[in-house]
Amino acid sequence: MALVLSGGAARGFAHLGVLRVLERERLRPDLIVGTSAGAIVGALYASGMPVADIESLAAKLDWTVLFDFDPVRAVLGGVGLGLVPGVRLEQFLRQHLTLPIERLPIPFAAVAADMQSGEVVPLNSGDTARAVRASCAVPGVYAPVRARGRLLADGQVVSPLPVMSARRLGAVRVLAVDVIYPPQHSEMSNPLSMLFQALIVSGWQHVLAQRALADVVLVPEIRTSTQLGLGSRDWLIAAGEATARARVGDIKRLFREP
Numbered sequence: 001m002a003l004v005l006s007g008g009a010a011r012g013f014a015h016l017g018v019l020r021v022l023e024r025e026r027l028r029p030d031l032i033v034g035t036s037a038g039a040i041v042g043a044l045y046a047s048g049m050p051v052a053d054i055e056s057l058a059a060k061l062d063w064t065v066l067f068d069f070d071p072v073r074a075v076l077g078g079v080g081l082g083l084v085p086g087v088r089l090e091q092f093l094r095q096h097l098t099l100p101i102e103r104l105p106i107p108f109a110a111v112a113a114d115m116q117s118g119e120v121v122p123l124n125s126g127d128t129a130r131a132v133r134a135s136c137a138v139p140g141v142y143a144p145v146r147a148r149g150r151l152l153a154d155g156q157v158v159s160p161l162p163v164m165s166a167r168r169l170g171a172v173r174v175l176a177v178d179v180i181y182p183p184q185h186s187e188m189s190n191p192l193s194m195l196f197q198a199l200i201v202s203g204w205q206h207v208l209a210q211r212a213l214a215d216v217v218l219v220p221e222i223r224t225s226t227q228l229g230l231g232s233r234d235w236l237i238a239a240g241e242a243t244a245r246a247r248v249g250d251i252k253r254l255f256r257e258p
Contacts, residue, residue, distance in 0.1 A: 001255055002171030003029035004163050004214065005038025006207075007156035008179035012037025013058065013233040014220040017240025018177050019051045021248060027255045029175070031107045033122065033166040035155035038177070039110035039135035043097055043128055046108035057096060058233060082143030086133055089142075093129040101128045109169060110135040111155035111162040115144055120158045122165045156180075160203055161210040173254055176214035177240070179222065180207050216254050218243050 003022075005015050015038060022029075034042030044054045066089060101108055102125045109124035110131040123131035126147075134145035134152040144153040159165060160180050167174065183200045187193065211217045220239040244251065 001029050001173045001175065001257075002031040002033060002166040002169070003042070004161065004166050004174055004176040005032070005034040005042045006161040006176070006178045006180050007036030007038055007154070008160075008181060009037055010232055011179040011181065011222055011236060012041060013236035014179045014222060014240030014243075015041040015177055016051060016055055016058065017220070017237040017242070018218060018244040019045055019054070020237070020241050021244035021251070023051045025248065025252065027251065029106060031109075031166060031169060031171055033109045033111060033162050033169065033171075034135070035111045035159055035162050036136050036138075037179075039132045039155065040093070043093075043104075043108055043110060043132045046104045046106040047097055047099065047128075048105040049096070055237065061092075082137070082139075082141060084142045086137060086142045086145075089136070090129050090133040093132055097128040097132065099128060101125050101131060104128065107169075109162075109165060111159050111165050112137075112145075112152040113155055113157040113159070115139065115151045115153045115157075117150075118158060120155070120162070120165060121150065121152060122162070122169060123152075124169065156203075159206075159210075161207050163210040163213040167213065173257060174214040174216075175251060175254055176211065176217045178207065178211060178217055178219050179240075185223070216247065216250050218247060 032042040032046045109122040112121045112123060112134040114121050130145060134147060135155045137144050137153040139153050144151050161176060161178050163174055163176050181200055183197060183204050188197050220243040222239055
């Protein structure tokens with residue numbers, strides 16, 4: 001039984017609410033596959049960390065960790081392929097993800113995008129912190145990660161809800177948690193918002209197609225017309241928990257199927 005966690009930036013805090021319910025019901029997935037924000041949450045849970053500890057860790061995340069932009073570096077050496085090196089984020093992850101992926105208590109894959117070929121790249125072996133950083137490297141913002149002869153960046157570009165990756169890794173049943181920003185929530189009021197909307201719309205049909213491949217899909221109720229920040233974590237966690245509690249019967253049946 002695979003648990004698939006989507007991307008979604010700060011909306012990914014809702015994944016923690018779903019994990020609260022799974023932990024409370026003693027439902028343990030056989031595989032976790034995550035993209036971007038889902039890769040961070042999924043890797044920590046796959047490492048054996050209790051949900052309460054992950055929540056405490058999430059509370060320590062701030063912009064000094066997530067946005068290590070160095071203006072001196074930018075002036076003297078340029079920004080290269082990303083404004084933000086992502087070094088601090090990787091260091092933060094490495095403090096808590098010390099085992100390689102293949103030694104995590106729960107099998108795990110972080111999904112990244114090959115920015116040269118457009119391929120979906122599930123990273124299910126090797127350096128866990130590095131793999132998660134690659135899965136989170138938003139193009140143009142974070143520097144991509146060079147690994148395995150590839151230039152890897154945010155998995156949300158090619159696989160925002162990686163159900164197919166879970167199937168290809170052997171999953172027979174899939175519980176998917178989708179916190180992707182939906183196009184109907186947008187307020188298009190300026191050119192930048194139109195660009196953001198175009199990016200959302202371009203990937204939306206892919207999200208719907210991936211939902212159709214899952215056995216149970218949880219879509220937490222997250223009503224907002226703007227991108228969310230770190231200060232929204234508590235109510236986002238609560239939204240994920242409420243959705244999982246409402247579907248707990250379906251979730252239990254899925255885990256119990258032979």
